Amino acid sequence: MNWVAIGSLLIGFLLGMTVLKSLGPFALRLGLKVRFSARHGRKGKVILFAYSDSSDWKDYIEKKILPRLETCSVILNWSRRREWESSMQFEARLFNQWAGSGEFTPTAILLPLLGKVKVFRLWQLSQNPKHGKNNVSKEAEQSLFAAVKQFGR
Secondary structure, three states: OOHHHHHHHHHHHHHHHHHHHHHHHHHHHHHHHHHHHHHHHHHOOOEEEEEOOOOOOHHHHHHHHHHHHHHHEEEEEHHHHHHHOOOOHHHHHHHHHHHOOOOOOOEEEEOOOOOOOEEEEOEEEOOOHHHOOEEEOHHHHHHHHHHHHHOOO
């Protein structure tokens, strides 16, 4: 075997490994999405919704948003994550995969079986310091409810 053939095999192997490595995250996300649909889709649940007990939005979320999402959502309270770590590990992993780290609650993750996953971050920094430091984004809220209507829930 000559050096050209060995070089070609090495380049082919490295390109193949690069392609396989780039498919890993895609396969992980697809697997999480399919598993969510298998676990919760039969019950009509297409959204993973997480919020916290922050005084900035807790009352608003529980009075205005959750009643409209209860039938189509799996709901996680991030402030009580110690209670659901054992029973909802999968949902927590799924949430961490799409929400990321940092300021992420309240967040809704739409997980349709077919189509792209959409993440709705409902928090925003307030422009007026007199009204608190955070509030719920009306645009994100409207987009979320429009997506819920689109899926017939």
